[in-house]
Amino acid sequence: MPPSGPETGRRSRKRASEEAIERTAAERTDALGARALRLAEYYHGKIETVPRVPVRSLADFSLWYTPGIAEVSRAIASDPDRSFDLTGRGNTIAIVTDGSRVLGLGNIGPRAALPVMEGKALLFKYLGGVDAIPLPISVESDAAFIETVERIAPAFGGINLEDIASPKCFRILEELQKRLPIPVWHDDQLGTAAATIAGFLNAIELTGRDVRSMRTVLLGAGAANIATARLLLALGHDPHRLTLVDHKGILDAERRDVDELMVRNRWKYRLALQTDGGDRRGGLVEAVEGADALLAASTPAPDTVRPEHIRAMASGPIIFALANPDPEIWPDIAKAAGAAVVATGRSDFPNQVNNSLIFPAVFRGILDARARSIPDEVVLAAAKELARHANDAGLTVDHILPTMEETEFSPHVAAAVAEEAVRLGIAGRPRTRAEFYRIAQEVMRRPPKLARELARSGVTRPMPDEKSPRRRKR
Amino acid sequence: MTTPKGKTEAERLNPTATGPSVPIHLRPARTSDIAQLVPLILRLKRLNEEFDPLLKVRPDAEERATEILRHDISDPEALVLAAEGAGTDKDKVVGVVRARVRERPFYSPEKEGVILDIYLLPLYRRRGVGEYLLQELSASLKAKGAGVLTAEFPVQNEIAIRFYTKQGFRPITTLHGRTM
Numbered sequence: 001m002p003p004s005g006p007e008t009g010r011r012s013r014k015r016a017s018e019e020a021i022e023r024t025a026a027e028r029t030d031a032l033g034a035r036a037l038r039l040a041e042y043y044h045g046k047i048e049t050v051p052r053v054p055v056r057s058l059a060d061f062s063l064w065y066t067p068g069i070a071e072v073s074r075a076i077a078s079d080p081d082r083s084f085d086l087t088g089r090g091n092t093i094a095i096v097t098d099g100s101r102v103l104g105l106g107n108i109g110p111r112a113a114l115p116v117m118e119g120k121a122l123l124f125k126y127l128g129g130v131d132a133i134p135l136p137i138s139v140e141s142d143a144a145f146i147e148t149v150e151r152i153a154p155a156f157g158g159i160n161l162e163d164i165a166s167p168k169c170f171r172i173l174e175e176l177q178k179r180l181p182i183p184v185w186h187d188d189q190l191g192t193a194a195a196t197i198a199g200f201l202n203a204i205e206l207t208g209r210d211v212r213s214m215r216t217v218l219l220g221a222g223a224a225n226i227a228t229a230r231l232l233l234a235l236g237h238d239p240h241r242l243t244l245v246d247h248k249g250i251l252d253a254e255r256r257d258v259d260e261l262m263v264r265n266r267w268k269y270r271l272a273l274q275t276d277g278g279d280r281r282g283g284l285v286e287a288v289e290g291a292d293a294l295l296a297a298s299t300p301a302p303d304t305v306r307p308e309h310i311r312a313m314a315s316g317p318i319i320f321a322l323a324n325p326d327p328e329i330w331p332d333i334a335k336a337a338g339a340a341v342v343a344t345g346r347s348d349f350p351n352q353v354n355n356s357l358i359f360p361a362v363f364r365g366i367l368d369a370r371a372r373s374i375p376d377e378v379v380l381a382a383a384k385e386l387a388r389h390a391n392d393a394g395l396t397v398d399h400i401l402p403t404m405e406e407t408e409f410s411p412h413v414a415a416a417v418a419e420e421a422v423r424l425g426i427a428g429r430p431r432t433r434a435e436f437y438r439i440a441q442e443v444m445r446r447p448p449k450l451a452r453e454l455a456r457s458g459v460t461r462p463m464p465d466e467k468s469p470r471r472r473k474r
Numbered sequence: 475m476t477t478p479k480g481k482t483e484a485e486r487l488n489p490t491a492t493g494p495s496v497p498i499h500l501r502p503a504r505t506s507d508i509a510q511l512v513p514l515i516l517r518l519k520r521l522n523e524e525f526d527p528l529l530k531v532r533p534d535a536e537e538r539a540t541e542i543l544r545h546d547i548s549d550p551e552a553l554v555l556a557a558e559g560a561g562t563d564k565d566k567v568v569g570v571v572r573a574r575v576r577e578r579p580f581y582s583p584e585k586e587g588v589i590l591d592i593y594l595l596p597l598y599r600r601r602g603v604g605e606y607l608l609q610e611l612s613a614s615l616k617a618k619g620a621g622v623l624t625a626e627f628p629v630q631n632e633i634a635i636r637f638y639t640k641q642g643f644r645p646i647t648t649l650h651g652r653t654m
Contacts, residue, residue, distance in 0.1 A: 253596045259521035
């Protein structure tokens with residue numbers, strides 16, 4: 001794609017237009033926040049327990065509860081694996097957080113994290129047919145976190161870790177993956193990285209690039225970008241053309257804090273050694289010089305990426321500005337500076353890099369295959385399948401990822417995930433890809449239907465601030 | 475500059491003999507190396523700072539490191555080795571070892587060789603380089619009369635503990651401290 005936009009020297013005017021864009025987006029965010037708070041007060045939470053079985057009269061409880069249920073317990077006691085079939089365990093996951101890094105809000109604690117975890121649970125159900133229990137926990141140490149999750153694991157078919165500060169999120173994920181016989185996923189690492197990789201694969205195809213020869217800059221070295229870097233290397237990206245930049249500058253093997261990283265963050269240390277700054281030294285300015293792509297997932301700070309950074313890159317660069325809620329650079333400004341493809345983390349711009357494209361389908365596939373873990377191969381299988389669907393639907397600079405409305409991709413991603421788990425020999429319930437697809441499609445179809453039916457019958461109360469029932473949710 | 479035994483040391487420190495997979499060239503340090511050695515010593519001290527607040531690096535640590543290196547390079551009871559890199563890092567000092575032979579008035583063996591500082595730039599770590607350093611160091615200190623090899627490092631440094639344990643070291647004495 002050729003770079004577009006005026007190359008003018010009218011700096012003051014450009015500056016004013018940048019501010020206008022920023023103002024509009026900020027106002028939009030504020031309005032949504034105010035409405036979300038009003039709705040939270042009205043609905044008192046977003047999910048509730050709903051029976052899965054018919055209850056015609058209290059007599060039925062002799063089957064759903066004692067005495068009949070004792071037989072079901074006996075069956076599980078003699079074969080614990082049957083807990084996945086004879087209860088909801090096989091379709092139920094826990095969303096566990098300590099609230100130490102919630103959205104861009106920082107360490108707000110487990111209670112304040114609850115609304116976010118509820119929203120996540122709603123997404124898991126609505127998009128993936130996965131029953132997810134929001135579970136913010138109050139823990140003082142990594143060891144306590146790990147032990148708590150270990151102790152609740154018997155009730156769950158999988159664990160989704162959420163909004164945990166870096167670097168402890170790496171340690172906790174690694175340790176739980178080692179200890180638990182069920183899959184453990186940290187969405188802020190893996191979900192974000194997989195969605196990023198999916199968009200990235202299409203962006204490089206669209207701009208005629210090759211992952212093995214391109215130069216990429218990752219801005220921010222937190223949970224998401226450390227996972228993204230690992231996946232890029234797994235895809236064949238040359239480590240010496242991969243530059244990670246954080247608030248201390250380029251992450252190279254001889255940076256002043258590298259020994260501190262060895263002790264405190266060995267995942268970041270490992271990348272410092274592998275990439276050695278992509279053979280570069282300095283800061284963002286030095287990193288972006290001639291680079292093909294900039295994947296920014298940094299702590300939100302306005303103006304982190306400037307138009308001059310983009311102008312210094314190779315012609316028609318790929319820009320992912322994923323900080324939430326405010327991207328490192330607004331898409332219009334990035335495009336004016338020559339970006340060929342721009343993605344953000346927001347739904348109100350094209351190319352939303354959204355974990356919701358990934359995690360419901362990944363868990364659907366993982367649970368359907370009854371996989372024991374989620375290795376990187378599975379994560380990449382999800383990313384590639386997602387990329388393929390945006391590609392099939394017509395690849396353009398404003399469509400490198402499916403939107404949340406294009407839901408057809410989801411059972412395909414689930415089936416790709418399940419198939420990869422079978423291929424890797426970690427599936428407890430192997431099936432063919434076609435069978436996995438059929439199962440996923442059926443299970444995923446149910447929750448939207450449920451929501452529709454409950455709304456139609458008035459069991460779910462309508463939005464209190466909406467007159468017309470035709471207006472979209474969210 | 476060179477100790478009476480410097481020549482034999484230089485001969486013995488031939489990396490091609492039992493060289494690690496990452497080629498480094500180990501040799502006795504010279505006064506002209508000091509400018510390159512000091513930053514490595516400071517990196518080590520800043521690493522130690524991670525382990526205990528009582529290991530806070532002093533503002534004048536750089537000058538002190540310069541003095542100590544200058545002294546130790548010409549002290550026959552001390553040993554300072556410089557590790558040079560290979561390829562594009564040829565002529566670049568990528569690691570440093572500082573050790574000293576100490577009397578043990580009450581115990582035998584009568585002399586110990588104490589490893590005081592050992593630092594390698596990250597890209598030269600692992601792959602057997604540390605083990606090689608230790609072998610060469612051990613031989614040099616033995617030649618100076620040491621009958622036991624010891625190492626001083628922060629007790630919280632688990633990476634060092636793992637490394638030395640693997641090399642057959644065990645804790646002998648400990649140093650407990652508190653702020654006064």
